[in-house]
Amino acid sequence: MIALKDLEIFVRTVQGGSLSAAARMMDITPAAASASLKRLEADLGVRLFVRSTRSQRLSQEGEAYLQHCLQALELLDQGRRAATAGQLELSGSLQLSIPSDIGRRLLLPWLDEFVADYPRLQLRVQVSDRVADVFQQPVDIAIRYGNPPDSRMVALPLAPSNRRVLCASPAYLERHGRPETPADLVRHNCLCFMLSDQVHDRWRFSRDGEESLVNVRGNRIADDGETVRRWAVAGHGIAYKSRLDTEQDLRDGRLVALCTAWSGESSPLNLLCASRRQIGPAVQLLRQHLQGRIDQLAAGA
CATH class of the missing domain: 3.40.190.10 (Periplasmic binding protein-like II)
Known part of the structure; x- marks a missing residue:
């Protein structure tokens, strides 16, 4: 019988991007996480990951199984909350x-x-x-x-693998064009975030071990992340935001991800x-x- 913890470790490995990240989230050793994945693959009789010496990615079978795991874990969580709501009276x-x-x-x-x-x-x-x-x-x-x-x-x-994403509205890109590399940002209006009077105007990217640090400029700076996102959606410039903050805007087409060959900073x-x-x-x-x-x-x- 497949163990619930093995399913959780599989999902955390996908979300965290590695076995070590899953182990940290589950508070177990990497060896225990690796054994869990091997046990799950043996129980299923399929390979969930395509592994190489430097990386691993989901196999076709793993992609399909992931969706079922997410649904199953959510149903179990709903059941747990329904069952314990009457027993554990938080106050x-x-x-x-x-x-x-x-x-x-x-x-x-x-x-x-x-x-x-x-x-x-x-x-x-x-x-x-x-x-x-x-x-x-x-x-x-x-x-x-x-x-x-x-x-x-x-x-x-809560979201250890979250990163920043470079994004702008379709209207802005239609007027000003699309940056192809981070270096192109010097020719664009960049929307900056300010925290404790420090303006975050040095945007960092990476690709295949190569680092790119760009000093950006723009005509709008805010100490409120929601304001920066709204400016971007309204077409006032390019933002460098957390993927979690912009996920729905990107899916709905209000924002477009840019320079996707480059990874944004870890966030x-x-x-x-x-x-x-x-x-x-x-x-x-x-x-x-x-x-x-x-x-x-x-x-x-």
């Missing part, structure tokens, strides 16, 4: 700090679902792109992109807290809920 208050763009567009609706499952839990939400000080401010957890600014923080990964999404003592049932269940929704978004569900 008290949970204070969160979330970023503006993904916060307003994705996290707030997902938090509404969570509160519906646990109505006795009170959420206090701060929406801001400024990094919350979980040691000094009245915040239990913070959801943020990038590595923790303080090594004392505990980081629980992992983490749940941060000051101490592991704060990772109680409410935080654990919230993390599971958000991870499930992020997995669905990445799979196009």
Whole structure:
């Protein structure tokens, strides 16, 4: 019989891009993750990955099986939440700090679902792109992109393989043309994000071991990620945004991904807290809920 944990490790390997990433997300050793995948392939009698000495990618059978795994895990998660909602009565208050763009567009609706499952839990939400000080401010957890600014923080990964994507609206590209390489950005109006008075105007890309660092310029700068996204959708310039922030815009055609032969900077999404003592049932269940929704978004569900 196929074990549930083997399915989870398979899905995490695809989402994280490697066995080591899956092992970190599942808090197991890489050897245990590798054994799990081998066991799953043996149970199915097919190869889920095409492996080489330098990389691995899903096989045709793996692509087909992945969709069924995502659906099965989501159904199990729904069943778990339905079964435990009456048993585990979360109560008290949970204070969160979330970023503006993904916060307003994705996290707030997902938090509404969570509160519906646990109505006795009170959420206090701060929406801001400024990094919350979980040691000094009245915040239990913070959801943020990038590595923790303080090594004392505990980081629980939500989307470890997330990256930035270069994008613009079809209207902007029709007027100004499409950059073919990152170097072409110097001839375009770039929409910049500012955090703590520091403008992020040095955009980094990589391709086959080659690095490209471009100093960009533009006539719009904001300290709010949602504002930058709206400017891009409105056709005011080119943005360099988290893939999670722009996923739906890209699928619906409001934005177009650019220079896709190049990889944008890594932008992992983490749940941060000051101490592991704060990772109680409410935080654990919230993390599971958000991870499930992020997995669905990445799979196009």
